[in-house]
Amino acid sequence: MSRIGVFVCHCGMNIAKTVRIDDVVEFAGELPGVVVAEGYKFMCSTPGQELIQEKIKECNLDGVIVAACSPLMHEKTFRKVAEGAGLNQYLLTIVNIREQCSWVIEDEDEATSKAKALINGAVYRTHLLAPLESRFIDVNPEAMVVGGGIAGIQAALELAATGKKVYLVEKSPTIGGHMAQFDKTFPTLDCSACILTPKMDAVLQNPNIDLMTSCEVTEVKGFVGNFDVTVKQKARYVDHDKCNGCLSCMEKCPGRGLSEFDEGLDKRKSIYIPFPQAVPQKPVIDRETCIYFKKGKCRVCEQVCEQDAIDFEQEDTYRDITVGAIIAATGYGLMDTTPLVQYGYGKYPGVYNALEVERLFNSTGPTEGKVVMKDGKEPESIAILHCIGSRDTNYHEYCSRVCCMYALKFAHLFKEKTSADVYQLYIDMRCFGKGYEEFYNRLLEENVKFVRGKAARVTDVTVSPDEEGKLIVEVEDTLSSQFMRLPVDMVVLSPAMEAQADAGEVARTFNIGVDKDNFFREKHPKLDPLSTTTDGVFLAGACQGPKDIPDTVAQAIGAAAEALTIVGKEQLELEAATVYVDPYVCCGCQNCVRVCTYSAPSFDVEKNVSEINEALCKGCGLCAASCPTGAIIARHFTNDQFIGEMEGLMEF
Amino acid sequence: MKDIENRLKQEAKRLLESGEAEVVLAYGRGYDEKHPMPYAAKAVSDVDNIVFDEYCTFNMTRYLTEYPLGTKIAIAVKSCDSRTLIVLMQEEKVKREDIVILGIPYRDMIDSKTGKAIDNSTACNLPNPVLYDILLGDEVTERDDGSPYDVLKELEEMELDVRWEFWSKEFSKCIRCYACRKACPMCYCDPCFIDQSQPRWADKSPSLESNLMFHLTRFYHLAGRCIDCGECSRACPVDIPLHLFHKKVSKECEEMFDQVSGMSLDDKQVMVDFKMEDSDEILL
Numbered sequence A: 001m002s003r004i005g006v007f008v009c010h011c012g013m014n015i016a017k018t019v020r021i022d023d024v025v026e027f028a029g030e031l032p033g034v035v036v037a038e039g040y041k042f043m044c045s046t047p048g049q050e051l052i053q054e055k056i057k058e059c060n061l062d063g064v065i066v067a068a069c070s071p072l073m074h075e076k077t078f079r080k081v082a083e084g085a086g087l088n089q090y091l092l093t094i095v096n097i098r099e100q101c102s103w104v105i106e107d108e109d110e111a112t113s114k115a116k117a118l119i120n121g122a123v124y125r126t127h128l129l130a131p132l133e134s135r136f137i138d139v140n141p142e143a144m145v146v147g148g149g150i151a152g153i154q155a156a157l158e159l160a161a162t163g164k165k166v167y168l169v170e171k172s173p174t175i176g177g178h179m180a181q182f183d184k185t186f187p188t189l190d191c192s193a194c195i196l197t198p199k200m201d202a203v204l205q206n207p208n209i210d211l212m213t214s215c216e217v218t219e220v221k222g223f224v225g226n227f228d229v230t231v232k233q234k235a236r237y238v239d240h241d242k243c244n245g246c247l248s249c250m251e252k253c254p255g256r257g258l259s260e261f262d263e264g265l266d267k268r269k270s271i272y273i274p275f276p277q278a279v280p281q282k283p284v285i286d287r288e289t290c291i292y293f294k295k296g297k298c299r300v301c302e303q304v305c306e307q308d309a310i311d312f313e314q315e316d317t318y319r320d321i322t323v324g325a326i327i328a329a330t331g332y333g334l335m336d337t338t339p340l341v342q343y344g345y346g347k348y349p350g351v352y353n354a355l356e357v358e359r360l361f362n363s364t365g366p367t368e369g370k371v372v373m374k375d376g377k378e379p380e381s382i383a384i385l386h387c388i389g390s391r392d393t394n395y396h397e398y399c400s401r402v403c404c405m406y407a408l409k410f411a412h413l414f415k416e417k418t419s420a421d422v423y424q425l426y427i428d429m430r431c432f433g434k435g436y437e438e439f440y441n442r443l444l445e446e447n448v449k450f451v452r453g454k455a456a457r458v459t460d461v462t463v464s465p466d467e468e469g470k471l472i473v474e475v476e477d478t479l480s481s482q483f484m485r486l487p488v489d490m491v492v493l494s495p496a497m498e499a500q501a502d503a504g505e506v507a508r509t510f511n512i513g514v515d516k517d518n519f520f521r522e523k524h525p526k527l528d529p530l531s532t533t534t535d536g537v538f539l540a541g542a543c544q545g546p547k548d549i550p551d552t553v554a555q556a557i558g559a560a561a562e563a564l565t566i567v568g569k570e571q572l573e574l575e576a577a578t579v580y581v582d583p584y585v586c587c588g589c590q591n592c593v594r595v596c597t598y599s600a601p602s603f604d605v606e607k608n609v610s611e612i613n614e615a616l617c618k619g620c621g622l623c624a625a626s627c628p629t630g631a632i633i634a635r636h637f638t639n640d641q642f643i644g645e646m647e648g649l650m651e652f
Numbered sequence B: 001m002k003d004i005e006n007r008l009k010q011e012a013k014r015l016l017e018s019g020e021a022e023v024v025l026a027y028g029r030g031y032d033e034k035h036p037m038p039y040a041a042k043a044v045s046d047v048d049n050i051v052f053d054e055y056c057t058f059n060m061t062r063y064l065t066e067y068p069l070g071t072k073i074a075i076a077v078k079s080c081d082s083r084t085l086i087v088l089m090q091e092e093k094v095k096r097e098d099i100v101i102l103g104i105p106y107r108d109m110i111d112s113k114t115g116k117a118i119d120n121s122t123a124c125n126l127p128n129p130v131l132y133d134i135l136l137g138d139e140v141t142e143r144d145d146g147s148p149y150d151v152l153k154e155l156e157e158m159e160l161d162v163r164w165e166f167w168s169k170e171f172s173k174c175i176r177c178y179a180c181r182k183a184c185p186m187c188y189c190d191p192c193f194i195d196q197s198q199p200r201w202a203d204k205s206p207s208l209e210s211n212l213m214f215h216l217t218r219f220y221h222l223a224g225r226c227i228d229c230g231e232c233s234r235a236c237p238v239d240i241p242l243h244l245f246h247k248k249v250s251k252e253c254e255e256m257f258d259q260v261s262g263m264s265l266d267d268k269q270v271m272v273d274f275k276m277e278d279s280d281e282i283l284l
Helices: A021-029 A046-058 A071-084 A098-102 A108-127 A150-161 A192-205 A248-252 A291-295 A300-304 A354-361 A403-417 A436-444 A503-510 A549-567 A591-595 A622-626 A639-650 B002-018 B044-049 B060-066 B079-090 B150-157 B160-172 B179-183 B208-221 B231-235 B242-257
Strands: A004-009 A034-040 A063-068 A092-096 A135-138 A143-146 A166-169 A209-212 A215-223 A226-233 A256-258 A267-269 A317-323 A325-328 A332-334 A351-353 A381-388 A421-426 A449-452 A455-459 A471-477 A482-488 A490-495 A497-499 A537-539 A571-574 A579-581 A601-604 A609-612 A632-634 B023-028 B037-041 B073-077 B099-103
Touching: A004 A021, A004 A046, A004 A108, A021 A034, A021 A063, A021 A108, A034 A046, A046 A063, A046 A071, A063 A071, A063 A108, A071 A092, A092 A098, A092 A108, A098 A108, A108 A639, A143 A150, A143 A317, A150 A166, A150 A192, A150 A209, A150 A549, A166 A215, A192 A209, A215 A503, A226 A325, A248 A300, A325 A503, A325 A549, A351 A354, A354 A403, A354 A490, A381 A403, A381 A455, A381 A482, A403 A421, A403 A436, A403 A490, A421 A471, A421 A482, A449 A471, A471 A490, A537 A549, A579 A609, A591 A601, A591 A609, A591 A622, A622 A632, B002 B023, B002 B044, B002 B073, B002 B099, B023 B044, B023 B060, B037 B044, B037 B060, B060 B073, B060 B079, B073 B079, B079 B099, B150 B242, B160 B208, B179 B231, B208 B242, B231 B242
Parallel strands: A004 A034, A004 A063, A063 A092, A143 A166, A143 A325, A166 A209, A325 A537, A351 A490, A381 A421, A381 A490, A421 A449, B023 B073, B073 B099
Antiparallel strands: A135 A571, A215 A226, A226 A317, A256 A267, A332 A497, A455 A471, A471 A482, A579 A632, A601 A609, B023 B037
């Protein structure tokens, strides 16, 4: 290769502020084989792209180097540019002089020199590049949504509405998620059930949605376009094909367990549907509390079931499903506040967490919507404590984003349902969404007492007669610098929204990343917020970070659109950069067979060499790196290309 | 000692006669008493040439990969040698069912070059083979010799520049005869990376740089695989203490991945296996 063009981007001042572009362009222009070198303000813009295409044609270039930002950002953009000018897209080299130079080096000379070194290496490399042809694979048109909360429900409905088949996998016996537990939703105060349950029903009725409750994804193999997913159907001990949902079993069951749906505030039967509006309306048996499973006798449900649907012998089963795209919508967990002993959760019966309070307000909840405490009395005074475990460097540095708003909602509902004094103990009121500030202003009018300060402690140690029998919340009002002791009957904690306890495991199953707080990591916080680093796996809802219902739904619809960009196509273009084996150099150690995640290499015992099935190869290069003899050659990343690049770098 | 030799001959004869083994890899007479040689008995008539004494230090597993897969082989192994077998089986270079393992329960062999007993400062020196079909004698009793890594103490305490000085001096001596590679049962790559010309990874002629390229790459290729038999150092004509480097790498592997190489057929090699609980220490 001998006719190379080098195009150096200023990236506004991003690169130009520390890298002397003119110097770099002049230097590049004199390198062997370089016939044209140009700088431009924004190479990725239309005029920038046109400049490159013009020069490719005018100078008859057979290699292009773009010195700009990270290839993750714009390699695809510039490949299209090359292709558009009739140059094979793999004859392009991106040199990252932004993230690797200007953004990390302050000294102008040093940054300029490094940019030159990188370009020098790239010229060596580009001389050795070979044109490659992209591969195309058939795409499985079906999609999977994992998690049946509002995010998963919305995403599944959107995809199904486009005519695509969707598998909606939910680990619990019903869909609905946390939203089903809420009574009202902020700031509009519309009833959560009224807006959620029709969607749950729509899922059930939609012929394009295969609803899989009590199911968990145990393994994901393959890659974008063709994921092979193994789903475990946990034993329900009720054959849902036979069950007609009459629920007479539930009526007669003598076993009792704590209701997960009511946050343990109430009991449920051992054969149960989690709540009256659950979808599907078919029960499961809780093995832990079922009298038959515990004591070997009972089977009342079996006797009353006219459908013969009870099956105590049922076992977990596994189903293999192939889908083109996956949406992870696995939601969040509420932080356990028991370890924060200063707030007395679990110690004082008057201390509640937010989800428990949601159930207290709810007409289907343990108190049928009446706000009464565990002793049956209505609270006369209530303190709502914000930021328990959020915005706290001892636990979670981040803001959980919904607590300020639901605390306002709680205050409103407390005022509506009781005559109690309500205190808000807040650090800052964060009311950023549409209609949120207005809701806050409304609450300011509702005689709610706002104390700007984070509660320090909840105690039952009294110092004066009027504190007798109360819980004392100690707080500094930072507006008046007054230390306060608030005697109240009820304390409501707003615990942090956390990543699900098994988020790490789930992330590994789907081969996606997590951030420092264990929430799933998006590919790019601004430009690719619903994608993950694994192509074809998308994110929706609070599994990606704390968010409220409007944001979750918006994200779910977006994730469905993202998934559609894959399952809507018949074929997908794959990187041409696959590997092959040089049989004369292969020593037969089979490291490649052992390290490959995609089962692309296999070992030919007769010939004592490995072979690659290129249809399975993703071009990750793991095998090439673990090959002791260098027998595996990764196209586009050959040893010669690497060594060439390094030689160029080491001339500096 | 003589008992072991007799048992060895006896078993070799039986295995060759019955056809259970096509070849018996053991030790034969050399040019003098202190220099026995690796020996492959292919017929019953060869069995008389088999010897065993304290100078039979060779790790005979080195020859296993020379035979086509499926060859029925009986092999005499001491403790470290048996660990090599385990690694070769993990790597599917030999199959368990093709090998009859004649275990030799003997430690403190003598290095004919130095005349000194081989202890755990130059080899693993476990008392008994880890894996065998037939044990040619009674098990040797355990004895507290300390850790095989104790010998590293001095090196580890050196300041970085002193250590660099030490290894630079050692590796400058290398004449690139590749005896270490030839003696190593794990070095079965053909061609070795160092012999390739496309690309040429390092100069062929000795220099500190190219010697380092060869040895460091070899150490890396043996990470998590070396079973500390010490054959490399014994084979080295210029006395580079290669085993020290290998021991250091093994120690790091053990600390990082909690696995000692060649101790269990169920293990996978640490460098090509990923476990969730693997140490992240090497990551930035």
